[in-house]
Amino acid sequence: MEGVSVPLHNCLIRKIDQMLAFVLRRSMWMLVVLFAVSIVTFFLLRAVPGGPFNTERGLPPGVLENLEAKYGLDDPPLIQYVNYIVDITIPRLTDGSFRRSFSEDYLINIDLPFGDERALRWMNFGPSLRQRSRTVNSIFQDNLPISIELGFAALAVALAIGIPLGVIAALKRNSWFDYSSMGVAILGVSVPTIVLAPILQWIFGVELKILPVSGWGSPEQAIMPSFALGFAQSALIARLTRASLLQIMHEDYIRTARAKGLSERVVVAKHALKNAMIPVVTILGPLAAALLTGTFVTEVIFGIPGMGKFFVQSITNRDYTVVMGTVLMYAVFLVLANLLVDITYAWIDPRIRYD
């Protein structure tokens, strides 16, 4: 009897409590993961022979020493790591005398309303060691938005092709449409960007000359890269949507809805689709991960000035700070995407408990 008499808002409060605890616990775990990523990357990078100042001709020993001293590379690796992490994680309070410089360029700057031009500054990823006039933050500001745009465009392509294809295939089960769309789906899984990109470039860029072969900036230039990146994922989404919708259409409540005399359109749109989307939402995390790292391949092939090119270059150049910054940035995105998915997952399906 007690369980029945608990007021509804108590349940709601408990649910919110559980959710907060869940988000908190997951955030702590996120931090652990990010630290692990940073440690492994940092020390792996230092273990690779060669350094940022090893040029082909070689610098005079004195110059090399000074350079290393300037960037703190002559400290023991552990000290370097601690300094690096402190620069990123600990926010600093600055006053009017602060001037942006190569060694002090913060990603997040919040002006405070009191004091003498006081500001809270956070996340200093340091200067690039190879491109002397740039900081890692300036590379982020210039190139990360491009990668994000490309990623979102590809996500849009994947969802816009995948979901309708899957829904129609499920509703017209065993029809020619079903077979051909599932054929396309397997085809899609088998064409990685590295295959699709040159073939698209050849057909639409070289032969038909209706789209630019490479480059970035205009909407036409975005079509091929986002399609090359999103197509494989759209195939995955189509298969998943079809399978999950087929399963849902056999549920009792769908039969009930039909028995009530609802039109098929309402049954599908209002009753079936929301539940059918749960498995699709769960793969959005891995999907975002695949798209994000996929931007890499796409950027190299289409000559897009995003983060991908910088990363590959900075590894061969041993540009420690740029590599670290890129890896950490990508890791943050991936971890956040997974957290978001977990939350939406529990929100769509109230039966799922946060634990």
Add this chain to the structure above:
Amino acid sequence: MATTTQQAPTNVVQIHKAQSKGESLWYDAWKRLRRNRFALIGAVIILLNVIMAVFAPQIAPQDFRKQDLLLNNATPRWVLNIFPSMVASDEGGYVTVSNKFILGADNLGRDLFSRIVYGSRVSLLVAFVGATVSVLIGVPFGLLSGYLGGRVDNGMMRFVDLMYAFPALLFIILLMSFFRASFVGQNATGITKTLSDIDAASGGMIFIFIGIGLTSWMRIARLTRGQTLATREAEYITAARSMGTTTPTIIYQHILPNILGPIIVTATLTIPVYISFEAFLSFIGLGVNPPTPSWGAMISEGAANIRSFPNQAVFPALALFLVMFAFNFLGDGLRDALDPRMRGVD
């Protein structure tokens, strides 16, 4: 009445006969797989590829390193007909026409077809070694984690979560540059010397295997653990335990054979991922060492002059596509055959 009483015994005998043939799970699966035409096509393509890789020296018209510098970028007539944007030199264009090479020559005058044939060695090796390594690490890890359960399980799975959170592609790029720079060169001694010798002998493949192996076993481990957890509580496991069977025997004799199906399916379905990983690594120059041909490296070289000679990128891309397609179809077929309940899911 008389006819029914006469027929009944024969029916019983027939059913009895059918059952006594003892169709094992695997035979049953094979029968289902045989009916799946697409899976068979996939298997045939893979088989042809294996033959191509093994007998590459016999199949390839010439050595993959052999250069004919006078005929660099040379293209046969039939290719020009498919690629209308390429104009032959005798029609006022820029393409040297030569039917010496079946698919044409690359920008160093090497036969594209021979290089594609030899390139299948890299892709197939990566496919099989990648799958083997991920199974060899992932399955014992998952079995142990799932069977032991409790705190051990929790710790082991947190480790898998941690590995999962690494951006795999970035991590593999880092690893590759680490291996390459550390172990290849004059200053290598002892074990690093051995590794670098193996790497040189394999055309740079050993580090790709290590890199892919290190980043790809987690999925299999998770799957194995889940399956083990589900199987562990089955009555026949309790029965085996009550008979005094030791833990290793239970794991390998009773649990493993029952969860092998999904593991095989997942391993097959992730093979295309390894293949495309290798292709990408070679694409950005961290894969196999030139002049060893890899489809990824060929696509990269071809993509650089896609405007003038699209055939140099399109042909290796088609080869890569065909193999990935085959593995996907076979994997799909295996899934339907080994676990009909999983059909259409995932």
